[in-house]
Amino acid sequence: MTSSNRRPIYMDYAATTPMDPRVAKKMMQFLTPDGEFGNPASRSHAYGWTAETAVEEARKQVAALVNANPKEIIWTSGATESDNLAIKGVAHFYGGKNSKKGKHIITSKIEHKAVLDTCRQLEREGYEVTYLDPEPTGLIDLDKLEAAMRDDTILVSIMHVNNELGVIQNIAAIGELTRARGIVFHVDAAQSAGKVDIDLSSMKVDLMSFSAHKIYGPKGMGALYVRRKPRIRLEAQTHGGGHERGMRSGTLATHQIVGMGEAFRIAKEDMAKDQTHAAALRDRLYDGVKDLEEVYVNGDMAQSVPNIFNISFNYVEGESLIMSLKDLAVSSGSACTSASLEPSYVLRALGRNDELAHSSIRFSIGRFTTEEDIDNAITHVRAAIEKLRALSPLWDMYKEGIDLSQVKWAAH
Amino acid sequence: MSVYLDYNATTPLDRRVLDSMMPFLCEQFGNASSGHQSGRIARAATDVAREQVAALVNAHPSQVIFTSGGTEANNLALKGCAARLTPGHIILSGVEHSSVRSPANVLKKYGWRLDEIGVDADGRLAIENLRAIFSGISADRAKILAVMLANNETGIVYDIAPIAALARDFGALLLVDAVQAAGKIPVDFTHSGAQLMSLSAHKIYGPKGVGALIVDKAVDMEPMLQGGGQEKARRAGTENVAAIVGFGKAAELALSELSTRHAQTQTLHHYLEARLRSELPQVCIFGQQAARLPNTSFFALPGLDGETLLMSLDRAGLAVSSGSACGTGDVEPSHVLLAMGVSPEHARGAIRVSLGKESRRDEIDSFIDCLKQQVHVLQRFAAVAYA
Numbered sequence: 007m008t009s010s011n012r013r014p015i016y017m018d019y020a021a022t023t024p025m026d027p028r029v030a031k032k033m034m035q036f037l038t039p040d041g042e043f044g045n046p047a048s049r050s051h052a053y054g055w056t057a058e059t060a061v062e063e064a065r066k067q068v069a070a071l072v073n074a075n076p077k078e079i080i081w082t083s084g085a086t087e088s089d090n091l092a093i094k095g096v097a098h099f100y101g102g103k104n105s106k107k108g109k110h111i112i113t114s115k116i117e118h119k120a121v122l123d124t125c126r127q128l129e130r131e132g133y134e135v136t137y138l139d140p141e142p143t144g145l146i147d148l149d150k151l152e153a154a155m156r157d158d159t160i161l162v163s164i165m166h167v168n169n170e171l172g173v174i175q176n177i178a179a180i181g182e183l184t185r186a187r188g189i190v191f192h193v194d195a196a197q198s199a200g201k202v203d204i205d206l207s208s209m210k211v212d213l214m215s216f217s218a219h220k221i222y223g224p225k226g227m228g229a230l231y232v233r234r235k236p237r238i239r240l241e242a243q244t245h246g247g248g249h250e251r252g253m254r255s256g257t258l259a260t261h262q263i264v265g266m267g268e269a270f271r272i273a274k275e276d277m278a279k280d281q282t283h284a285a286a287l288r289d290r291l292y293d294g295v296k297d298l299e300e301v302y303v304n305g306d307m308a309q310s311v312p313n314i315f316n317i318s319f320n321y322v323e324g325e326s327l328i329m330s331l332k333d334l335a336v337s338s339g340s341a342c343t344s345a346s347l348e349p350s351y352v353l354r355a356l357g358r359n360d361e362l363a364h365s366s367i368r369f370s371i372g373r374f375t376t377e378e379d380i381d382n383a384i385t386h387v388r389a390a391i392e393k394l395r396a397l398s399p400l401w402d403m404y405k406e407g408i409d410l411s412q413v414k415w416a417a418h
Numbered sequence: 419m420s421v422y423l424d425y426n427a428t429t430p431l432d433r434r435v436l437d438s439m440m441p442f443l444c445e446q447f448g449n450a451s452s453g454h455q456s457g458r459i460a461r462a463a464t465d466v467a468r469e470q471v472a473a474l475v476n477a478h479p480s481q482v483i484f485t486s487g488g489t490e491a492n493n494l495a496l497k498g499c500a501a502r503l504t505p506g507h508i509i510l511s512g513v514e515h516s517s518v519r520s521p522a523n524v525l526k527k528y529g530w531r532l533d534e535i536g537v538d539a540d541g542r543l544a545i546e547n548l549r550a551i552f553s554g555i556s557a558d559r560a561k562i563l564a565v566m567l568a569n570n571e572t573g574i575v576y577d578i579a580p581i582a583a584l585a586r587d588f589g590a591l592l593l594v595d596a597v598q599a600a601g602k603i604p605v606d607f608t609h610s611g612a613q614l615m616s617l618s619a620h621k622i623y624g625p626k627g628v629g630a631l632i633v634d635k636a637v638d639m640e641p642m643l644q645g646g647g648q649e650k651a652r653r654a655g656t657e658n659v660a661a662i663v664g665f666g667k668a669a670e671l672a673l674s675e676l677s678t679r680h681a682q683t684q685t686l687h688h689y690l691e692a693r694l695r696s697e698l699p700q701v702c703i704f705g706q707q708a709a710r711l712p713n714t715s716f717f718a719l720p721g722l723d724g725e726t727l728l729m730s731l732d733r734a735g736l737a738v739s740s741g742s743a744c745g746t747g748d749v750e751p752s753h754v755l756l757a758m759g760v761s762p763e764h765a766r767g768a769i770r771v772s773l774g775k776e777s778r779r780d781e782i783d784s785f786i787d788c789l790k791q792q793v794h795v796l797q798r799f800a801a802v803a804y805a
Contacts, residue, residue, distance in 0.1 A: 014455050021457075022449040022656065030443055037431055037439075037625070044737075045428035045620075050728045051737035053422060083486030083627065086645040086655035120645030120654060127644050219656060224443070226486065226627050226658025243642065245524050246489040246517030255517060256489035257428065257620065259627030262661075328453070335454040 014335040015379045015386075019220075020169050020197060020314050020370035021337055025265070026222035032268040033224065036060065036261035046258045047249065057260045064267025068216065068229055071270040072195075072204040080230045080250045081263055085196035087243075088215035088230040089120040091254065092192045093163055095240030096213070097128050100160040100190065102241070108158025109133045112151065115355040116140050117165050121194055125163075142357050143306035144173035152183055161190045166198035170352040170368055171305030172314030174202055181210030190238060196220050196228075200273030201281060201311045206231060212238045216270075218262070222373060223269030227262040230254075280373050281312065287371050287380050288312035294384030298391055300404070304353055304366060315369045318353075321401040322394045324364035330390035334383055337368050419735040421781045425621075426570050426598060426714060426772035427739055431664070432623035438667035439625065442660035450657040451648060460659045467666025471630050474600055474669040475615060477607040483631045483652050484662050488597040488618030489517040491631035492564075494642050494653070495593045495614040496521045499562055501640035505529030506560030509551055509590070511576070512537050512757030518564050518595055519753075535565075539759050541574035541705040543581065552588040561590035568599035571754045571770055572705040573714025575603060582611025591637065597621055597629075601672035602680070602711045613637045619661065623775070624668030628661035679775045684712040686773055686782055691715055693786045698793060702764065704755060713773040716755075722796050724767035730792045731769075736785050739770045 016024075025033075036042050036057070046061045048054025062076070069076040082088045093111070101109040113125055115137045125135045136154045141147055146164060155162075162184050167174050177193050184191040195204060196217035206214065214231035218224055232238050232253065246255030273280075292315065295301060300320035307315075319327065324338055338350070349363035358366075369383070395401040403410060422430075442463065448456025450464050464484070472479040485491045496508070496518065508522045512534050526532055533551050536544040543565065555561060563585050568575045578594055585592040594612040596605050601622035607615050615632040619625055633639060633652075645654030672679075694701050694717065703717040718724070724740050731738055740752075751765035771785065 016456065018449070018452060018454065018456075021452050022447060024445070024447040025443060033443070037436055039430045039433050039436065041430075043428060043430040045424075045626075048424060048427045048737075048739060050739045051422075051424065051732045052420075053424070053737050054427070083490070083658070084655045087486070087643055089645070090643050090654075118645070119647070120643075123644035123654070217656075224658075224660070225656055226661050244490055244493050245520035246493070246515070247520075248516070255520065256487050257618075257626055259487075259620075259625070259661075261625070262627045332454075335448075335452070335456055337452060337454075 014333050015382055016335045017369045017371055017375065017379065017383060018335045018337050019372035019375070020368060022219050022225065023222045023372055024374060025224060026269060026272055026373070028272060029223055029265050029268045033261045033265040036264055042260065044260075046260055047247065060260055061258055061263050064263045067267035067271040071199060071274045072206045072214065072231065074206045074231055075234060078231050078234050080232055080253050081258060082228045082230055082254055083226055084219075084228040085194065085215045085217035086120040086228075088228045089118070089194055090124050091230055091240065091243050092213040092215060093121065093124045093161065094128065094243055096161045096190050096192065096238075097133055098241040099239050101133060108156075108160050110156055110159040111135045111161045111163070112138065112154050112159060113163045114138045114140060114146050114165075116144065116168055116171070116352045117163065118169055118194055118196070121163055121165070140355055143309065144168060144171045144304070144356060145306065145309060146175055148176065148179055148183065151180065155183070155187055155189065159187070159189050161192060163192040163194070165194040166204070167195075167202060167311050167314070168305070168352065169197045169314070170350060171316050172310035172312070173305040174198070174309055174311060177211060178209045185210040197314070198311070200270065200277055201313055206233070218266035218269055221269050221273050224262050224265040227259070227266045229266065276373070283373070284371055284375075285312040287375055287377065288315050290377065290380045291315060291369060291384065294380070295387055298388065302362060304356060304358065313370055313372060315371075316366055317369070318358065318362040318366040319391050320362060320365060321398050321404055322365045322391060323398070324366070326394055327365060327367065327390060330394060331367070331386055334386055338364075338366055419784060421735060421784055422737045423771045423773065423777065423781065423785060424737045424739050425774035425777075426770065428620050428626065429623045429774055431625060432668060432671060434671060435624055435664045435667045439660045439664040442663050450659055451646065460657070464657055464659055464662045467662045470666035470670040471617065472632075474673045475596065475605045475607040475617065475632060476609070477615070477632045481607070481632050481634065483633060483649050484657065484665070485629045485631055485653060486627055486658070487620075487629040488595070488616050491616035491618070491629045492517040492593070492595060493521045494631050494639070495616060495633075496525065496562065496564065498639035498642055499591055499614070499637065500525050500528070500530060502638040503560035507531045507533055507555050507562070509533045509535060509548065509561065509563045511535050511543055511565045513541070513569050513572075513574075513754045514564055514566055515570060515595060515597070518566070518593070522564065537757050541569070541572055541708040541758055543576055545580055545584065548581065548584055552584065552590065555588075557589070561588060562593065563590045564593040564595065566595040566598075567605065568596070568603065568711050569754060570598045571752055572716045572758075573711035573772070574705045575599065575709045575711060577709075578610055578612065586611060598711065601669075601676070602683075602713060604676065607632050619665035619668055622668045622672045625661045625664040628658055628665045630665070675775070680712050682775065683773050683777070686777055686779060687712050687715065689779060690771065690773070690782045690786070693782070697786060697790060704758065704760065704768070715771045716768060718764050718767045718769065719793060720764065720767070722767055722793060724769060726796060727767070727769060727792055730795070731788060734788045734792070736788055738785070740768055
C-alpha cells in the first residue's frame with residue numbers, strides 16, 4: 007500500500023481531535039430534522055424546554071469534570087472567546103475608567119495567541135502587561151511571578167498546559183499567591199481539561215477557559231468558568247438577549263453544548279485510562295527516536311502531559327522536515343500560527359536558538375492513537391531525519407567536529 | 419399532535435444540510451488552519467461555504483466573516499466600527515433586535531450618543547425623523563446607523579434604499595441586520611447601500627452556532643476576538659468547520675429555492691390570516707398594511723392574556739411564541755410593538771406565528787381550531803370571573 011493511498015497518520019491532537027463516536031451520537035439527537043431542534047430560549051413551548059433541559063444537563067457535566075458549580079459555567083463559542091472574555095472582561099471591569107484598582111496584568115510569553123493578542127489589545131487601551139519569561143523547562147518560576155505582582159495588578163493569566171510543549175504549570179500554587187493579594191487569576195485550560203486533574207473547589211482559580219474540540223468534542227464550542235465564591239465580576243463582551251446571566255448573549259447551540267457536555271462526561275470517566283494510554287505511547291515514541299544524535303526534547307518531560315511531545319532535530323531544516331513527513335499529520339508550532347514561517351515564539355521564549363526552533367516537531371496523540379501509529383511514525387521520522395541529514399552540509403560539518411558557532415559565514 | 423409554528427425562533431436542519439455536515443463531524447475533523455492534508459480538506463470546505471453564503475446575499479466571498487451567530491455579528495459590526503472612530507452618534511430604528519440595541523447601549527458608556535428613529539403603526543420608518551437627526555449632527559462627527567431589513571416579531575420588511583441614500587449623503591455607516599430576511603426574501607448586499615450586514619444560519623435550516631458578518635472592505639473595523647488570526651485576522655478562533663459547511667449548504671439551498679419557498683409560505687400565510695380575520699374578527703394583526711415577510715403573523719386578541727393562551731396552545735401541541743425568543747424570560751411587552759404605538763395591554767397579549775418551508779395547511783387548521791377553542795374557554799372564564 008503506497009502512502010498516497012492511505013490517510014496520513016494523525017498525530018496533531020493538540021490542534022484538534024476527532025469527535026468521540028459517543029459524542030457524535032449524542033449530538034445527533036439535536037441535529038436531525040426530526041430531532042430536538044428547539045431554541046433553548048423559547049419559553050412558550052416544549053421544543054424550547056426540551057432543548058433547555060439538555061443544555062442544563064450538559065452544564066452539569068462540564069462542571070463535574072472540574073468540580074465546579076454548574077452556575078459557574080458560561081457557554082462560549084470556544085476557548086479563544088473564553089480567553090478574550092475573561093481577560094477583557096476583568097480588565098474592563100476592574101481597571102475601567104472609574105476603578106481605583108489598577109491596570110496591570112501579568113501573563114507569560116508562552117501563552118496561546120488568544121491570550122497574548124488580547125493582552126496586546128489591552129496595552130493599546132492603556133493597560134500595562136508584564137510578560138514573564140519561562141525557565142528553560144517551560145515552567146514559570148513562582149518567585150519571579152510573585153516579584154512581578156504590584157499593588158495595581160488586577161489580573162494574572164497563566165495557562166495550565168502549554169499547547170506546544172505539554173508543560174503543566176503549578177496553578178494551585180499560583181492561585182495561593184493571587185488570592186492572597188486579591189488579584190484575579192485566569193487559567194487557559196484548553197489543553198488540560200480531561201488530561202490533568204482540576205479541582206476548582208480547592209484550586210484558587212477565578213476564571214478558567216475550556217475548549218470542546220481539544221477533548222473529542224465539537225468545534226465552535228467552549229466554556230468559561232466564572233467563580234461565584236468569592237464572586238468574580240466581568241464586563242460582558244457579547245451583548246443581546248441577556249443569555250448566560252447576561253454574561254454572554256446569543257442563541258445557544260444545543261447540539262454543540264450537548265456534545266461538549268458528553269465529551270466532558272467521557273473525559274471524567276476515561277481520564278485515567280486515556281492518560282495511561284498516552285503515556286505508554288509517548289514513551290514508545292521517545293524510545294524510538296532518542297538514539298538519533300542531536301535530538302532535544304522541548305519542555306520538561308517529567309512535568310508535561312504525555313499527549314504533547316515537542317522535539318527538535320538539530321541540523322535539519324524545519325520546512326523540509328515537515329514536507330518529508332507528509333505521511334504524518336504533525337505540526338511545527340501551533341496550528342493557529344502555522345501560516346507564518348516565523349519560528350515558534352514558545353520555543354524562542356525557552357531560549358532555543360532559531361535553528362532548533364525551526365527544526366522542531368510537535369507530536370500530539372490521544373484516545374484513538376495506536377501503537378501501530380507510533381511505530382509507523384517512528385519509521386517515518388527516522389527515515390526523514392536520516393535522509394535530510396545526509397543532504398545537510400551543516401550535519402557534515404558537525405560530524406567532522408567543527409564548532410558551528412565559531413564559523414564565520416561569508417556573505418553572498 | 420405536535421405542530422411547530424415558531425420558525426423565526428429557530429428552524430430544524432434541512433436533511434441535505436445535515437448530510438453536508440456529516441463528514442466534518444466524523445472523519446474529516448482537521449483544523450482548517452493546519453498545514454497537513456486533513457487541515458487542507460477542512461480549509462477547502464470552508465472556502466466553498468464562504469462562496470455559498472456570499473452568493474445568498476450577492477456579496478463577495480472576501481466580504482464574509484464567519485462568526486458564532488447573528489448576535490456576535492451584530493456586536494462585531496457595532497463595537498468593531500465604533501472602536502476605530504472617535505465617539506459620535508449611533509442611530510437605531512425603534513424596532514431593532516436586542517443583539518443590536520444592547521451593544522448600542524453599551525457604547526454609550528464609551529461616549530457614543532444614542533438616537534432612535536420612530537416607526538408608525540404600520541411599521542414604516544420615519545425617514546424625515548432620520549433626516550432631522552442627521553442634520554442635527556455636525557458633519558465631522560461619526561455616525562453609525564442600524565436598520566434591520568425584516569423584523570423578527572412582526573415580519574415587517576423595511577425599505578432600506580432611501581435609508582441608505584440618506585446615510586450616504588450624511589456620511590453614516592449603515593448596518594443592516596438581515597438575520598430574518600435572508601432566505602425568505604431576496605437580499606442584495608452589493609446594491610443595498612449598506613456597509614455591514616448580519617446573517618444567521620439557524621434561521622435558514624442551518625445549524626445553530628454559526629453566522630456571518632458581511633463587511634465592505636473599505637470599512638475600518640476592529641476585531642472583537644483576538645488570537646490565532648483566523649478569518650484574515652478579523653475574527654479569531656478555530657473554525658467551526660462542520661457548522662460553516664452546514665451554513666454554506668443552507669445558504670445554497672435558500673438561494674436556489676427562494677421563489678418556491680416564498681410562494682408556498684405566502685399561500686399558507688394568506689390562508690392563516692384569512693381564517694383569523696373571518697373566524698376571530700376581533701383579531702388585531704400588527705403591521706398588516708406593511709410589506710411583510712411571507713411567513714410571519716404577529717397578532718393580538720384584545721382582552722385575553724397572551725401568556726395563558728400560549729401555555730394552553732402548547733398543551734395542545736402547538737408551538738408559537740409571544741415575540742422574540744431572545745428575551746430574559748420576563749413578561750415585558752414587546753419593545754417593537756411599543757415603538758409602533760401599540761398599547762402595553764395589547765402588546766402583552768401578542769402571539770407570533772411564523773411558518774416554515776415544511777408547514778402545511780392542516781397545521782394551520784389545527785392552530786386556528788385550537789386557538790378558537792382556547793379563546794372561547796378564556797372568554798368564559800373571564801365572564802365568570804367578572805360575574
